[in-house]
Amino acid sequence: MLSPSIPLAKDVVRPPETVLVNITPQETRVAVLEENKVCEIHIERNSGHGLVGNIYLGLVRRVLPGMQSAFIDIGLERAAFLHIVDVLEQRQKPEQTQRIEHMLFEGQSVLVQVIKDPINSKGARLSTQISLAGRFLVHLPQDEHIGISQRIEDEEERAHLRARMEALLPAESCHGYIIRTSAETATDAELQADIDYLTKLWANIRQLANTSAPESLLYQDLPLTLRVLRDMYSSNTRSMLVDSKENFERMHAFAQQYVQGALGTLALFSGERPLFETHHVEAEINQALQPRVNLNFGGYLIIEPTEAMTTIDVNTGGFVGARNFDETIFKTNLEACYAIARELRLRNLGGIIIIDFIDMVNEEHRNAVLQELAKALSYDRTRVTLNGFTSLGLVELTRKRTRESLSHILSEPCGTCSGRGRLKTAQTVCYEIQREIVREARRYDAQSYRILAAPAVIDLFLDEESQSLAMLVDFIGKPISLAVEGSYTQEQFDVVLL
Template identity: 75%
Template sequence: MHNSDISLPKDIQRPAEAVLVNITPKETRVAVMEESSLCEIHIERNCGHGLVGNIYKGIVRRVLPGMQSAFIDIGLERAAFLHIVDVLEQRQKPEQPLRIEHMLHEGQNIVVQVIKDPINTKGARLSTQISLAGRFLVHLPQDQHIGISQRIEDEEERNQLRERLENLLPDGAGHGYIIRTSAENATDAELQSDINYLTKRWQNIQQLAKTSAPETLLYQDLPLSLRVLRDMYSDNIDKIIVDSRVNYDLMCEFATNYSQGALDKLQLFQNDSPLFEAYNIEARITQALQPRVNLNFGGYIIIEPTEAMTTIDVNTGGFVGARNFEETIFKTNLEACHVIARELRLRNLGGIIIIDFIDMADEAHQQEILTELAQALAYDRTRVTLNGFTSLGLVELTRKRTRENLAQILCEPCPTCQGRGRLKTAQTICYEIQREIIRESRRVNAQEIRILAAPSVIDLFLDEEAQSLQCLSKFIGQPITLAVETTYNQEQYDIVLQ
C-alpha cells in the first residue's frame, strides 16, 4: 500500500548560498554552497555542451505510428525522438487524441527544441512547442495564454502578476508567457526588458529557420556562467565568486542588463590557490563519486544508481551512542534524511529513487522521518515527488531527470570489469583456462600449449593449482608452459597452440 504523495513545504527559509564559478578553456564548473556544504555541482564542457533548450531545424527520418512517435535528424550522432505528447497541436488540444502520422511525413522540415539531453543509448527528446527562457519570464511564442509558476501560491499575488504582464504586452501580441518564481519581486521595467529580449530572440530564430538548411542549430541557450545569473540567482545568494577576469567582465555586463541585484554580489577571485581547492570542492566531488557516504555519528549510507532506479541503503554502522537501540535507529535515519537530499542534488540523481531506512517499529518515528525528508527535499530546485513508505517499508520518491548525473559526466565504465564493479577471481580464470585447453586440445593437435596470463593467475598455477595443471597436461598428453604478461588485467589471457 502506498501513502498518497507527501507535499513538500513551500515557504521554507533557504540558507544563505555562495556560488563559485571555476572556468578553464575547455570546461566551466559551478559549485553551489549552502552554509559551507557543497550541495550542487554543474559542469559544462565545450565538447559536450548540454543540449536542453537548443532549437534546431530538423528533418523527419521515420514516423512510427505504432509508437506514436518520430525520429528526427538534428545533426547529432543519434537521431532524436519526438513523441505525440510533445507535439504542439496535441498539447494545445489534450482532450482530442491526434495521430502523429497525420501531422508528419518523412523528409519534412520541422523546427524542434530539445527537452531532454541524450543519455546513454537514448537520443535527445524533442518538442515542437518552443519555449525561450528569460530572467523572469518563459516566452511561448506559439501560445497565447499567460501561466504562472506553481511555486507562487498566493492567489492575489498570482492575479497581480498576470495583470501587470498583460498591461506590458502590446495589444494583440498573440504570444504566451509563463511567469517564473523570480518575477515575484521584479519591477515593470525589468519585466519589459525581459519581454524585449525574448521577442528579439524569437524573431532571429524565425528568420534563421527560413534561410537555413536542415540539421542546423537555430538557437543555443546561454553558457553556464551566464545561466547562473539568469536561473540560479536569488536574494539569498550572498556572493558569486568567479576565477576568470574575462568571464567576470561578461557576467557583470549580463547582470547590468538582466540581473541588477546580482551585480553587487559578483566577486573576482584573486588568490594563489585554485578556487575549488580553496573551498575544498575538489575533494567533495571525488567523494560524490563513491557509493558510501559517512554520517556524523558512525552511521553511513550506500548510494547505488542503476539503469532502472537508484537505491539508497541506510546503516547504523558503529553508532550506538543513544539511550536505546530504537533511539539509535531513529537518530541515524533522521540524519540520513538531510544527507540523502543533499547527495541527490550533488550527484544529480533522477528517476525512481528507493530509500531503505533502518526498520523502525514506532509509527510515530516513521512519520517524523517522512516529515524531515520532505523538509530536506524542499530545498531542491528540481521537481521531487515523495510517495511515502511502501508495504515493504521502503521510501519511494521520484526526481525529475533532465541531464546526465555527475558520475555519467565524469566517469566511464571500467574497461577491466566492463562496468560490473567486480572482477573474476584469479581462481575463476584458472578454471576457465583449463576448460578452454581441454576444448582446444580436442579440436587441434598441438605439440605444446602455452598459457599467457596476468601475474596473479600465473602465480596461482605455480602454487595452489600446480597439481591440477600437471593432471591436465597428463590428461591431454601435451606439455603446458606458462608465461607472465604484465600488461594483461586479471581477466585477460591467451592460449597459444604450438
C-alpha cells in the same frame, strides 16, 4: 501498493547560497554551497556543450505509430526522440487523443527544441512547443495564456503579477508567457525589457527557420557562466565568486543589463590557491563518485545508480549513541534524509530513486522520517515527487532528469570489469583456462601448450592450483608451460598451441 504522493514542505527557509564559478579553457564548473557544504555541481565542457534549450530545424526520419513517437535528425550523432505528449497540438488540447502519424511525415522539416540531453545510449528528447527563457519571464510564442511559477504561492501576489503582465502586453498580442519567481521583485521597466528581448529573439529564430537547411541549429542557450546569473541568482544568494577576469567582466556586463540585483554579490576571486580547492569542492567532487557516503554519527549510505533506477541503502554502521536500538535507527534515518537530498542534487541523480531506510517498527518514527525527507527535498531546484513507504518498507521518489549525472560526465565504465564493478577471481580464471585447454586438445594435435595470463593467475597455478595443473598435463598427455603477461587484466588470458 504505493502511497499517494507526499507534498514537499513549502515554508522552509533556505540557507544562504554561495556560488563558485571556476573557468578553464576546456570547461566551466559551477558549485553551489549551502552552509559551506557543496550541494550542486554544474559542468559544461567545450567538447560537449549541453543541448537543453537549443532550437533546431529538424528533419523527420521515422514515424512510429505503434509507439506514438518519431525519430528526428537535428545534426547530432544519434537521432533525437519526439513523443506525442511533447507535440504542441497534443499539449494544447490534452483532453483530445491525437495521432502522431496525422501530424508528421517522413522527410518533413519541423521546428523542435531539446528538453532533455542525450543520456547514455538514448538520443536527445524533443518538443515542438518552443519556450525561450529570459531573466523574469519564459516566452511561449505558440501559446496565448499567462502562467505563473508554482513557487509563487500567495494568491494575491499571483493575481497582481498577472495584472501587471496583461497591462504591459499590447492588446493584439497572441503570445504566452510564464512569470518566473524572480519577477516578484522586478519593476515594470525590467519586465518590459524582458518582453522586448524575447520578442526580438523569437522573430530572429523564425527568420532563420525560413532560410536555413534542415538539421540546422537556430538558437543556442546561454553559456553556463551567464545561465548562473539568469537561473540561479536569487535574493538568497550571498556571493558569486568568479576566478576568470575575462568571464567576470562578461558576467558583470550581463548582470548590469538583465540581473542588476546580482551586481552586489558578483566578485572576482584572486586567492593564491585555486577557487575550488580553497572551498574544498575538489574533494567533494571526488567523494561524489564513490558509492559510500558517511554520516556524521557513524551511519552511512550506499548509493548505486543503475540504468533503470538508483537505489540508496541506509545503514547504522558504528552509530550506537542513542538510548536504545529503536532510537539509534530513528536518528540514523533522520540524519540520512538530509544527506540523501544533498547527494541527489550533488550527483544530479534523476529518474526513479528507491530508498531503503533501516526498518522502523514505530509508525510515528516512519511518519517523522517522511516529513523530514519532504523538508530536505524541498530545497531542490529540480522537480521531485515523493511517495510514502511501500509494504516492503521502501520509499520511492522520482526526480526529473534533464541532463547527465555527475558520474556520467566525469567517469566511464571500467575497461577491466566492463562496468560491472566486479572482477572474476584468479581461481575462476584458472578453471576457465583449464577448460579451454581441454577444448583445444580435443580439436588440435598440438605438441605443447603455453598459458599467458596475469601475474595473480600464474601465481595461483604455481601454488594452490599446481596439483590440478599437473592432473591436466597427465589427462591431455602434453606439457603445459606458464608465462606472465604484466599488461593483462586478471580476466584476460591466452592459450598458445606450440
